Amino acid sequence: MIPAGFIQDLISRVDIVDIVGRHVQLKKAGINHKGLCPFHGEKSPSFIVSPSRQTYHCFGCGAHGNAVGFLMEHAGLAFPDAVRELAQQVGMTVPEDDSSPAERERAAAQKQRQATLTDVLAKACEHYRKELRGSPRAIDYLKRRGLSGEIAARFGLGYAPDGWRSLASAFPRYDDPLLEESGLVIAKPADSGDEADTRRYDRFRDRVMFPIRSVQGEVIGFGGRVIDQGEPKYLNSPETPVFSKGRELYGLFEGRSAIRQRGYVLVVEGYMDVVALAQSGFGNAVATLGTACTAEHVQKLFRFTESVVFSFDGDAAGRRAAGRALEASLPHAGDTRTVRFLFLPPEHDPDSFVRERGAEAFERCVAEAVPLSRQLLEAAGEGVDLDSAEGRARMLATARPLWSALPEGALKRQLLGDLSAHARLPLADLETLWGLSANSPGGQAPRERRPARREFRRPERVSRGAANLLDRALWLLTQRVELWSGLDGETHDLLAGQALPYGPLFAHLERGLLEHGPQAPAAVLDDLRAQAESVGAGSVVTRIAELHEPEASADLATQLAIVVDRLRLQAIEDELKQLFESGDLSPDAQQRGKELSQARARLKASLTQPAVGTAG
Numbered sequence: 001m002i003p004a005g006f007i008q009d010l011i012s013r014v015d016i017v018d019i020v021g022r023h024v025q026l027k028k029a030g031i032n033h034k035g036l037c038p039f040h041g042e043k044s045p046s047f048i049v050s051p052s053r054q055t056y057h058c059f060g061c062g063a064h065g066n067a068v069g070f071l072m073e074h075a076g077l078a079f080p081d082a083v084r085e086l087a088q089q090v091g092m093t094v095p096e097d098d099s100s101p102a103e104r105e106r107a108a109a110q111k112q113r114q115a116t117l118t119d120v121l122a123k124a125c126e127h128y129r130k131e132l133r134g135s136p137r138a139i140d141y142l143k144r145r146g147l148s149g150e151i152a153a154r155f156g157l158g159y160a161p162d163g164w165r166s167l168a169s170a171f172p173r174y175d176d177p178l179l180e181e182s183g184l185v186i187a188k189p190a191d192s193g194d195e196a197d198t199r200r201y202d203r204f205r206d207r208v209m210f211p212i213r214s215v216q217g218e219v220i221g222f223g224g225r226v227i228d229q230g231e232p233k234y235l236n237s238p239e240t241p242v243f244s245k246g247r248e249l250y251g252l253f254e255g256r257s258a259i260r261q262r263g264y265v266l267v268v269e270g271y272m273d274v275v276a277l278a279q280s281g282f283g284n285a286v287a288t289l290g291t292a293c294t295a296e297h298v299q300k301l302f303r304f305t306e307s308v309v310f311s312f313d314g315d316a317a318g319r320r321a322a323g324r325a326l327e328a329s330l331p332h333a334g335d336t337r338t339v340r341f342l343f344l345p346p347e348h349d350p351d352s353f354v355r356e357r358g359a360e361a362f363e364r365c366v367a368e369a370v371p372l373s374r375q376l377l378e379a380a381g382e383g384v385d386l387d388s389a390e391g392r393a394r395m396l397a398t399a400r401p402l403w404s405a406l407p408e409g410a411l412k413r414q415l416l417g418d419l420s421a422h423a424r425l426p427l428a429d430l431e432t433l434w435g436l437s438a439n440s441p442g443g444q445a446p447r448e449r450r451p452a453r454r455e456f457r458r459p460e461r462v463s464r465g466a467a468n469l470l471d472r473a474l475w476l477l478t479q480r481v482e483l484w485s486g487l488d489g490e491t492h493d494l495l496a497g498q499a500l501p502y503g504p505l506f507a508h509l510e511r512g513l514l515e516h517g518p519q520a521p522a523a524v525l526d527d528l529r530a531q532a533e534s535v536g537a538g539s540v541v542t543r544i545a546e547l548h549e550p551e552a553s554a555d556l557a558t559q560l561a562i563v564v565d566r567l568r569l570q571a572i573e574d575e576l577k578q579l580f581e582s583g584d585l586s587p588d589a590q591q592r593g594k595e596l597s598q599a600r601a602r603l604k605a606s607l608t609q610p611a612v613g614t615a616g
Contacts, residue, residue, distance in 0.1 A: 002083055006095050007068065008520035010083065013090045016054045016067045023074055024049075038074055039063045040261050053526060061261040064530075065512075066523050079517035117182045117242045120171075121211075121219040124184050127170035128158025128209040128222075135159045138208055141227045145272065146355050151279045155210065155254060160224060162206035174200060183221065183237040204235060210271040212243070212289065213253040215514055216485070223250065223271050223289065234271070236290045246294045247489055249301070250274055251286040256304060256514065258283030264307035264338075266366070267293065268350050269321065273311075276351040280359045285311075285350070293325040296493060298332045303496050303507035307338045309369050315346040326375055330405035332497075333372055340369035373415055376402050377422060392423045400434060407499075469567050470495075470502045475544045476560045477509055478525050482518040483560055484510055491564050494571070501537030569603045572596050 017026065017033050026033040026049060037047035037058040046060040057064045065073065071082035080094075087094050132138050132152075138159040142152055160166060167184060168174040179185040180200070187200045207224030214220050221237030237243055249267075251274040258278075259265045266285040268274060277285040288297060293310070301308050310325045312318035322341050329339045342365055344353050354362050370378070380399035385391035399419055406412040416436075420427040430436075473495065477484055484492075495506040508531040512524065519527075525545060532541045576596050579589055 002080065002094060002518075006092075007083060007518070008522060010086055010090070010092060011054055011066050011068065011520050011523065013092070014054075014067050014086050015051065016056065016070070017049050017051050019067045019086070020049050020056055020070055037061060037063065039257070055523065055526065063260070064527070066519055068519065069517060072517050082517070116178055117240065118218045118220065120176075120178045120182045120184070121221070121242075123170060124167060124182075124222075125156055125158060125209075125211045125219045127167065128160055128204075128211075129156060130158075131161055131166070132157060132159035132209075135161070138227060141208060145276065145351070147275060147279055151275060154278070155251075155275055156213075156219075157275070158209040158211070160202065160204035160207045160209050164201040164205070166205070167202050181240065183240050183243070203237075206230075207235065210250065210275075212237070212248060212250055214242075214248070215253055215256070217253050218242075220248065221289075225271065234290060244489070245289040245291050247296050247300070248289060249286040249297060250289055251278075252300075252304070254278070255284050255286055259305050263305065264309055265301050265305050266342075267297075267301070267308060267310045267325070269312070270349065270351070273350040276354060277362075280354045280362070282354075282359070282362070292321065293328050295328045295331060296489075298325075298329050299493055299497055302332055302337060303492075303510050306336060307340075309340045309342055309366055311342040311344065311350055313346060313349055314343045318343065318346075322375070323379055326372070326379060327402070327405070329372060330376075330402060331407065333411065334407050334500075335409040335411050339372040341372070341375045342366060342369040373411065373418065376415065377418060380419075381422065386422065392425070396423050396425075396430070396433075466498075466567065466570055467502075469563050469570070470498060471540065471543050473560060473563045473567070474502070474505060474509075474528070474540070476556050476563065477506075478528065478544060479521050480518075480556050481509060481513050481524050483557055484513050486557065487560075487564070494564070494567060501532070501540055505531060505537055505540065565603055565606060569600060572600045572603070576600070 020026065020035075021033075024035040024038050024047065026035040027045075029048070031050075031052060033049040033051070034045045035047050035049070036042055036045050037060055039058060040061040040063075042060050047056065047058045047063075049056045055064065055066050056070055063073065067086055068079070068082045071085060072079060084094055142157065147157075165174060167179065171179060174185070180187045184203060185200050186203050187198050189198050204222060204224040207226055210223040210225070211219045212221040212223060221240070221243035223237075224235045226233055236245060239245065250271055255265070255274075255278070262282075262284045264284065266277065266282060268277065268285050268287050270287055274285045274287045277283075286301070288294075298308065308329070310322060310329075312322045312325075322343070325341070333339050344350065344365065348356070350362070353365075376399065380402060381395045384394045384398075386395060396419065403412065403415055403419065406415065416430065417427055420430045423430065425433075487495075492506075492510065496503050496510065498506065505528055508528065509524070512519065512527050525541070528537075528541050528544070532538045576593065579593050579596070582589070
């Protein structure tokens with residue numbers, strides 16, 4: 001790991017105008033330089049290079065970074081290679097790793113983990129791609145679906161031959177336990193019960209293979225589609241230590257740049273839809289992996305864009321899927337985010353629609369997509385007679401839990417007015433009916449019973465204690481932004497799912513790390529300052545900038561782990577309090593309370609280190 005201090009020193013010595021100017025024709029524009037953006041096609045220059053901040057920014061596509069990030073994104077260099085190239089240009093020598101022994105041990109363990117499952121999956125991916133090149137039948141299938149060789153290569157498409165042990169030719173040991181653990185091979189004991197007689201065979205056979213990549217680009221699983229007739233039509237990798245269907249999205253790695261350029265992400269239902277849309281110029285499409293859209297999916301998408309468009313077939317199944325997507329989106333919607341729903345004709349999916357009617361027609365459909373507010377009203381009113389008092393009452397009963405799931409803000413308030421108008425009920429009466437005003441019986445709002453098990457949802461506010469911990473977590477990540485990669489997905493969701501203004505700041509850190517690689521603390525802090533303006537986080541970033549420096553021997557990764565555990569503990573305490581106040585004595589509630597109490601005890605036992613500093 002290259003020390004952050006060296007990177008900061010390196011960036012201060014290079015001239016970003018000189019670095020970028022070797023690839024982009026720049027002209028002086030006041031204190032900055034301007035040119036045509038190299039990351040997207042444009043006729044009027046919107047690409048600005050700032051010598052004072054040593055950064056570049058495109059107002060057209062949003063590309064942003066420093067000299068290291070520019071070489072990574074434009075020249076396709078890995079982070080260490082970009083640092084070495086810049087260091088060579090200014091006569092600096094890249095130092096050796098200065099991390100602590102504990103950090104090196106954790107990094108080695110993580111690398112070893114990646115060298116097992118993800119490397120096995122990557123090797124299988126190459127095997128499937130090689131088999132595709134030798135299969136006229138599979139190639140003909142892809143051509144009939146309108147896919148070019150270029151798009152197949154971009155998504156790494158492959159073919160699993162129609163044989164029981166095709167992978168035996170790709171791996172030296174077909175009985176390697178890693179093949180089973182990664183989901184590539186199925187092992188079934190023989191009737192004799194003798195482990196030596198275990199029957200092993202390939203999970204994927206005679207299927208076009210779609211590698212599923214993490215947002216870092218690692219192969220973590222596969223989806224396989226039958227070429228002719230057969231069931232199941234699609235077959236996915238099972239849950240493994242590196243793959244969770246409810247968390248991952250197909251095409252997110254390949255579509256990050258297009259999502260940024262188009263300003264929204266398009267969520268579809270199938271692998272082929274994603275690839276076909278990319279073939280037609282919609283590289284910003286992603287797909288769920290054989291499951292309904294989850295709150296975790298939505299939360300992850302909002303870390304890359306502020307606008308999500310769900311695309312569904314217009315049949316009954318598509319309407320049901322839209323309902324689930326609506327419910328998953330509500331806790332994460334808000335005044336600065338947009339969620340829309342696109343319904344195609346019943347006879348079409350995105351793949352067939354684009355092939356038959358063209359990209360322009362599909363673009364018009366996207367422009368006419370239904371906003372979340374209208375979709376909520378339509379979902380609540382589906383199948384009821386709004387011309388009758390009974391029907392309007394039923395509509396309100398259906399709408400209430402959906403409306404309640406929205407975070408506090410202007411959108412939620414306006415929707416209450418829309419529901420009032422649809423129900424032909426004065427707003428004040430609806431507020432009283434739902435216990436939202438002091439005019440309700442007893443002079444206060446009745447307490448709603450909360451379910452024992454809840455999907456993760458963005459908190460409505462941040463307590464003072466949590467703010468101190470979140471400030472500290474942000475500061476630690478500005479000092480070593482690459483520490484984000486060492487956190488698990490649950491922790492990513494915990495941090496990026498915090499209430500305003502913290503959640504968007506953590507999401508912005510993740511986007512910057514994925515797009516530009518690790519940057520110096522000053523550059524990370526500058527990026528946060530720019531983001532702070534849009535989410536009202538100016539005071540937070542100011543506090544972070546004023547936090548004291550740690551001792552030279554401080555283990556930042558350990559400090560971050562402690563802060564995260566304290567945040568988890570506080571979240572558990574909050575949920576236990578809600579359960580207690582709800583008065584729910586159901587078996588589910590009691591079981592959930594028991595699980596939370598056990599988790600609280602484990603966390604308290606692990607938090608034996610001295611408390612970390614907080615913002616003063």
